Amino acid sequence: MTIAYDGTNYSGWQVQPNGLAVQQVVEEALEKLLKERVQVRSSGRTDAGVHARAIPASFTTSRTLPLQAFVEGTNRFLPADIAIQDARIVPAGFKPIIMAYAKHYRYSIINSSVRSPLDRLFSWQVREQLDLIAMEAAAGRFVGSHNFAAFRASNCVAKTTVRRIDSVCVTCEGARITIDVVGGGFLKNMVRVMVGTLVDIGKGRFVPSDIDSLLLRGDRKEAGSTAPACGLCLMEVVFPEKFTALPEDV
16 A cells, blocks of 8 residues: 655654554554554655655455455545555565665755744755855765665664665745755755754755765764754655556456
């Protein structure tokens, strides 16, 4: 299934002992529909307060229903801030987190001294005027396979900190700055630290070439701030064609 959610009221995707997680709510809705408990496995985790436009998640069930019933039926039991977008059959043993080729995250900034009430849950308001040219020059330095140890949360437990980044694009329309990051995988808080560092470059606290030394030295204390969770949204997860060219209905 492809799931969209407003993460404002949740402790992230993954079920955890303290706080309500999106995964828990989806599994409870599916249990009501299917009359059996299922475990939903996603393509990865999102932090508390982070949103998703299209996060894929798979599960196995003994029930046979039309695919549209999985969409409409599950949505009947979900709150307004979570919705199943579509459903399809995948091969047995399909694991989204392993089989995903790339993920696309988008971060939204409102660069204005005046707050935007309608954007407050989905963007970071930065009052100081940002140097967009410097941010664009720095963004491209992330592209490639690098050691992103300087761009992760202090409690990140990943065994390796090398990640592949395919593109980082900074665009501006009026007061809205959008940072799109596409890569093979991400460390905990990685995109948010990348964005926080780009914003610090936009403020003149760093220069674009500092990205190179941060990647080389791998010291989190030297990198920029961690951008707020509210501005981040998982836009898309890309799978090899063999997993996408599948029957649309049964």
